[in-house]
Amino acid sequence: MHSENDKYFSKTIEKGLLILSLFDRDHSKRSLSEISQITGINKTSVFRFVNTLIELGYLRKNSSNRLIRLGPKSFVLGQNFFHGYDLLQGVKPIIDKTSIQHNVSIDSALLFGRSLISLYRREHPSLIYSRLPILMDDLHARALGKAVLANLESEELTEILKSLRLTKLTPKTITKKKDLLNDLKATRSRGYSVNNEEYFPGMIFIGAPLSNYNTKVVAGAVSLGFRAAEFPLSIIERNYTGILTKMASELSAIITSLDA
Amino acid sequence: MHSENDKYFSKTIEKGLLILSLFDRDHSKRSLSEISQITGINKTSVFRFVNTLIELGYLRKNSSNRLIRLGPKSFVLGQNFFHGYDLLQGVKPIIDKTSIQHNVSIDSALLFGRSLISLYRREHPSLIYSRLPILMDDLHARALGKAVLANLESEELTEILKSLRLTKLTPKTITKKKDLLNDLKATRSRGYSVNNEEYFPGMIFIGAPLSNYNTKVVAGAVSLGFRAAEFPLSIIERNYTGILTKMASELSAIITSLDA
DNA sequence: CATCTCCGTTACTATTATAGTACCCTTATT
DNA sequence: AATAAGGGTACTATAATAGTAACGGAGATG
Missing domain, CATH: 1.10.10.10 (Winged helix-like DNA-binding domain superfamily/Winged helix DNA-binding domain)
Known part of the structure; x- marks a missing residue:
């Protein structure tokens, strides 16, 4: 309240x-x-x-x-809210285009307060997850979450980390704050985040932040998802990070223009 | 206001x-x-x-x-409103089941005030309409609308007819109040409404009312849609009215149980 | 370049709505 | 029949809103 x-x-x-x-x-x-x-x-x-x-x-x-x-x-x-939300309408065509062109699953989210809001998700036909949440809390275990966290100002980051519970979701989930901070540092220098079966066993995601170019503030993130069995991490990093960052910059441009 | x-x-x-x-x-x-x-x-x-x-x-x-x-x-x-709306959640499985089983397009709507609210629509894969409205006003030109109108109390009907503009949408649209009243009378005795290319050229729809069994009040309607070229009206009336009315009663039962 | 106009914003009180307590009524429970 | 719990109503001190007025900035206009 x-x-x-x-x-x-x-x-x-x-x-x-x-x-x-x-x-x-x-x-x-x-x-x-x-x-x-x-x-x-x-x-x-x-x-x-x-x-x-x-x-x-x-x-x-x-x-x-x-x-x-x-x-x-x-x-x-x-x-009306769903169809009238301009960020969704702006983001959808770009994600659809990229998903079709490269045959990948894409997820996107906006940062609101201390949690991520699922904005738009487009799945490669053969992949279907169960009912995913509209509000996402497990930022530490998601490519989307880590992409956002890695690019926050340090004050805001510590504020969020204070209330973030590092729940163990899979054997690979990062559960220690120190490990998370190291991962975020790596994420920042790499330019993209990696979720290597930390949220869902058998699934690898890579994520990139979205930001408002005017205010330089992180607004959300996009991610690509892969089955670990089909795509080893090395292949993903070689072939898909370019696609990811290119899409992220397109989306950031949209966000900037709408939020002006 | x-x-x-x-x-x-x-x-x-x-x-x-x-x-x-x-x-x-x-x-x-x-x-x-x-x-x-x-x-x-x-x-x-x-x-x-x-x-x-x-x-x-x-x-x-x-x-x-x-x-x-x-x-x-x-x-x-x-x-949350979309997923939390129990009438939608109750109606969806029945419509999905019927649509798959009989390979038909189905539309449903709720009566709210003087207009219909599009509740759930399931299209046979080969049919795609353009952006349809969430709030529907042209009740006189739709199977859904006529199914509802035909089963209102006479007072409520005249009230709605007063503000209803009989806009001509196709050459076959009913535009005279007298013709509409005759059509509604026929609809009531038949038990289902017919929209014979009155809303969209080349499309025939048949509709049935949904009602709350306890209060005996009309709550909405369901309709089946067909391409006129593939399905002449006579064939539709012979083969599909049973399916329609059966589904309508299942849906009415759901509505009754939720509105109690 | 000065003026005008429109729009968003703030200041200020009379008026109006809300909060909260107390109480009643119906229904379910024992 | 007694009791409890929840919904609904009555009432008034208190707090919020409505509406007028007025300010300041941005953009338009002359």
């Missing part, structure tokens, strides 16, 4: 959106008191806000058990 | 969502004064609300030209 003292900040809107954002893939129904507990907003206010959202069609209430769910207006809003 | 006298209704939340909903596929950037004009909300309030939405990450502002765009939080919210 934000705690803005800003005069030009509406706490009511913050609360309304906080309530709406409680509904997702894993939480399609919630009760009033549950919402009140989670958000810390008082019961009466939650009642007022939920009532408002129901009247507007963003939520709906089951008349028998009183459980609250997303309404049709949220569904429409969701699609 | 709602004008609720309701005591338990937050106008601030209404305004915040009104502002957010101005951003979609066709409007990825807007200025402050533009937002103020469109919404009728006073400039200072728009400034406060937009500022709030920017601080929360739902919008972002270009620092040079001050234009406002969707932010990463909206993108995340959009995906």
Whole structure:
């Protein structure tokens, strides 16, 4: 929860959106008191806000058990947000083109606060992963994450590292902060990050940062993914890093133009 | 704009969502004064609300030209709304199954207010339409629309017909209210609606209503689509109406269980 | 080059909405 | 029947918003 003292900040809107954002893939129904507990907003206010959202069609209430769910207006809003997000629309054609041209799987993400947001993913037809998260937290175990971390300012990096838990996801996952810092240093000098079966066994990824050329700030990352059985790391580094960095600079140009 | 006298209704939340909903596929950037004009909300309030939405990450502002765009939080919210919308998740497997089993294109929509919301569409691989709308207004020219209209209460029907413009989309589009009423009567007795090249030349659709079995209220519709060149209407009516109505009842059961 | 205009932003209060407590009602539980 | 828990309502002190006014910068216009 934000705690803005800003005069030009509406706490009511913050609360309304906080309530709406409680509904997702894993939480399609919630009760009033549950919402009140989670958000810390008082019961009466939650009642007022939920009532408002129901009247507007963003939520709906089951008349028998009183459980609250997303309404049709949220569904429409969701699609508008998806299709109206200019960064996605800008990034998609470039990733599609590169994926088709070189027959590779590509993933991209944006940095927002301390986590990465999955922006667009294009998979080589034969590869299918299971349901991947929209918000990614395991930055230490991903090519995308390491590409971003390696190019942050040192203050911001230490800030993020403080709250980053180095969870062991595979035998090769980096779990010591010192090892991670060394990896990031190598990443920075190399110009691209390597995830060698650290997130998913049998999968190798290489990643490059995306940045806003004007502000020089890291905005996200792109990665290429390969099956380790088909592509040894040496082959990947020889044949694909050029493709990766070229795509990264194209994407950075787009981001720069949109964020201007 | 709602004008609720309701005591338990937050106008601030209404305004915040009104502002957010101005951003979609066709409007990825807007200025402050533009937002103020469109919404009728006073400039200072728009400034406060937009500022709030920017601080929360739902919008972002270009620092040079001050234009406002969707932010990463909206993108995340959009995906959560899409994947968290239980009606979609409930309807999808049934439509997928039917589409694969009978090799047909299927479209579905929900009634919300006076318009239909496109819920889920599954196309037979060889058919591709251009960008279809999320909100559908031409109810008179669509199988989905006519299936819904034919099963409304007469009061609600006249209410909707009042604001429905019978736009001519193809030579076969129904443009006279009397003809439409006759078609709806036929639709009701038949149990399914027919769109014979009235929306798109060369395409025939048949549609059936979806309803909540408890409340007996029409909730939406499903339709099957065919190329007129391949499937004459007589063949469609002989072979596919059973499939359509069976699917419609399965979907209605889902809707009933979720809306309880 | 001066002026005008538009837009975003800030300052300031009267007015209005919200927070929070208390209380009631319905439903589920024992 | 008693109890508990959750949803919904009433009420008022308190805090937030609406709206007017006014400022400053950027771009347009003469």
